Amino acid sequence: MLLMANVALADPAPQPDEINRLLADRGLLARIGDVSGKVEAKASELVLNAMTFLGVPYKRGGTSAETGFDCSGFVRAIYEQTAGLVLPRKASEQAATSQKIDRSDLQPGDLVFFNTMRRAFSHVGIYIGDGKFIHSPKPGAEVRVESLSLSYWARRFDGARRVPVDTAASDTP
Numbered sequence: 001m002l003l004m005a006n007v008a009l010a011d012p013a014p015q016p017d018e019i020n021r022l023l024a025d026r027g028l029l030a031r032i033g034d035v036s037g038k039v040e041a042k043a044s045e046l047v048l049n050a051m052t053f054l055g056v057p058y059k060r061g062g063t064s065a066e067t068g069f070d071c072s073g074f075v076r077a078i079y080e081q082t083a084g085l086v087l088p089r090k091a092s093e094q095a096a097t098s099q100k101i102d103r104s105d106l107q108p109g110d111l112v113f114f115n116t117m118r119r120a121f122s123h124v125g126i127y128i129g130d131g132k133f134i135h136s137p138k139p140g141a142e143v144r145v146e147s148l149s150l151s152y153w154a155r156r157f158d159g160a161r162r163v164p165v166d167t168a169a170s171d172t173p
Contacts, residue, residue, distance in 0.1 A: 042083055043109030047128045049082045050074075056143045058136045069136040071124050074143060075111060078126060079163065087163070091124040098161035106160050112148065113158040120158055127160070 059068025063077060072091040079085045087094050095113050106112070106127045114123040125135030128145065136143045146153060 043107060046078060046082045046109040046126065047134075050078045050126050050128070050134045050143075051145075053078075053143045054134070054145070056136070058139055058141050058143075060139065062136075069143060071136050074136040075124050075126055083163075085163065092119075092121040094124055095121040095159070095161055098163050101160050101162050103157070103160050107162075109163070111161045111163065113161065114153060114156040115158045116156055123156075 053065055053069070053074065056065050056074075057068040058070060060070050061073070062068040062070050063073035065077075069077065072087075072089060072094060075091075075094060076087045076089060079087050088097055091113065094111060098111055101110065108127060108129045110127045112125050112127050112133050113121045114125075115121070116123040123135070123137075125133040125146075127133050127148075131148050132145050133148060134143065134145050137146075148154065148157065
């Protein structure tokens with residue numbers, strides 16, 4: 001026996017054109033575009049700045065190009081220099097203060113985390129696009145670009161995070 005229920009139909013959802021018209025009428029469409037453009041520009045700036053440090057040696061506890069970087073010191077320095085944003089010192093703290101995102105949503109400037117020391121979020125790098133990230137990997141190595149698909153990194157991938165957009169975008173005039 002098939003039971004039929006009376007279903008109250010709500011007004012259909014507004015169509016995208018109606019939403020865009022409303023946003024445009026209130027001057028919000030341009031503001032959304034401005035914020036989006038600022039975020040994209042800041043992400044490009046982050047990646048370009050990070051690339052200037054290729055070859056800087058790893059140093060445990062390091063926080064500058066002059067002395068060398070460890071992974072979280074590198075990420076912290078790039079965000080501070082580029083966005084004026086001071087991230088926490090440790091990779092695990094950087095993970096805790098950023099927004100979790102799906103790997104499929106990665107965008108340049110996002111943070112990628114790895115379990116390299118038998119604990120969550122023990123290593124961090126900056127996603128640069130095209131499945132690659134830049135980081136300061138280990139003693140005896142230098143800041144370099146690597147692929148997330150390399151078996152070492154793929155097995156240890158611990159998640160992706162995004163530094164809050166309003167914070168990253170607020171520094172841009």
